[in-house]
Amino acid sequence: MRERVLAWLADHVSAERIEHILGVEQTCLELARLHQVNEQEAALAGLMHDLAKFFPPDKLLSLAQQHGVETDEILTNSPHLLHAEVGAIVAQREFGIENPEILAAIRHHTLGFPGMSPLSCVVFVADAIEPLRGNTPELEVIRLTARENLYKAVRQTCDYSLRYLVSRIKIIHPRVILTRNWALIQEKQFLETK
Numbered sequence: 001m002r003e004r005v006l007a008w009l010a011d012h013v014s015a016e017r018i019e020h021i022l023g024v025e026q027t028c029l030e031l032a033r034l035h036q037v038n039e040q041e042a043a044l045a046g047l048m049h050d051l052a053k054f055f056p057p058d059k060l061l062s063l064a065q066q067h068g069v070e071t072d073e074i075l076t077n078s079p080h081l082l083h084a085e086v087g088a089i090v091a092q093r094e095f096g097i098e099n100p101e102i103l104a105a106i107r108h109h110t111l112g113f114p115g116m117s118p119l120s121c122v123v124f125v126a127d128a129i130e131p132l133r134g135n136t137p138e139l140e141v142i143r144l145t146a147r148e149n150l151y152k153a154v155r156q157t158c159d160y161s162l163r164y165l166v167s168r169i170k171i172i173h174p175r176v177i178l179t180r181n182w183a184l185i186q187e188k189q190f191l192e193t194k
């Protein structure tokens with residue numbers, strides 16, 4: 001399966017993006033091991049998270065519509081955000097992935113989802129902190145947190161993304177805020193049960 005996905009990626013995303021994807025795959029493996037998440041599933045979701053990253057906007061929109069993906073005004077105006085949802089469609093159609101946890105982790109890798117599974121949390125955080133994302137102090141903080149408290153790392157990843165979007169004066173899809181609020185509650189509960 002892995003070789004087949006890599007061959008497909010070579011034809012559909014840039015060489016640079018493949019390096020990022022391999023970094024996410026490896027980081028998923030490490031985080032899964034630390035947090036008792038299925039390592040094979042995490043690695044496969046990491047490998048597949050950006051399958052639709054280079055699909056043009058009209059293709060993202062038509063595939064989303066064809067497969068009944070729920071859209072809204074922000075998603076139709078920024079079709080690139082649909083690459084996560086469409087990536088899951090490609091994983092299912094092209095590679096026969098039926099595991100709902102893996103498909104959800106691909107779907108939720110950009111905006112997260114309140115109540116998402118630990119596997120989805122692993123992929124969401126790994127996408128942000130894989131080694132090629134750089135070594136800014138903010139990322140180093142999330143990398144350390146991700147070893148201790150996965151939910152806190154999800155919340156910090158949302159905050160990091162929000163700060164970036166605000167600083168660039170970008171439209172913000174509100175789902176990341178719902179994800180952040182959910183993760184904030186989880187991170188506190190996790191600390192209380194320790």
Ligand SMILES: Nc1ncnc2c1ncn2[C@@H]1O[C@H](COP(=O)(O)OP(=O)(O)O)[C@@H](O)[C@H]1O
Pocket residue numbers: 050053080081109110111127161165170171172173174175176
């Ligand atoms: N909540 C959001 N609202 C609007 N745009 C967002 C939001 N979160 C991420 N984005 C933008 O969507 C694009 C893809 O994000 P992401 O999937 O995290 O990156 P990548 O595909 O490189 O792993 C980026 O340009 C990012 O700025």
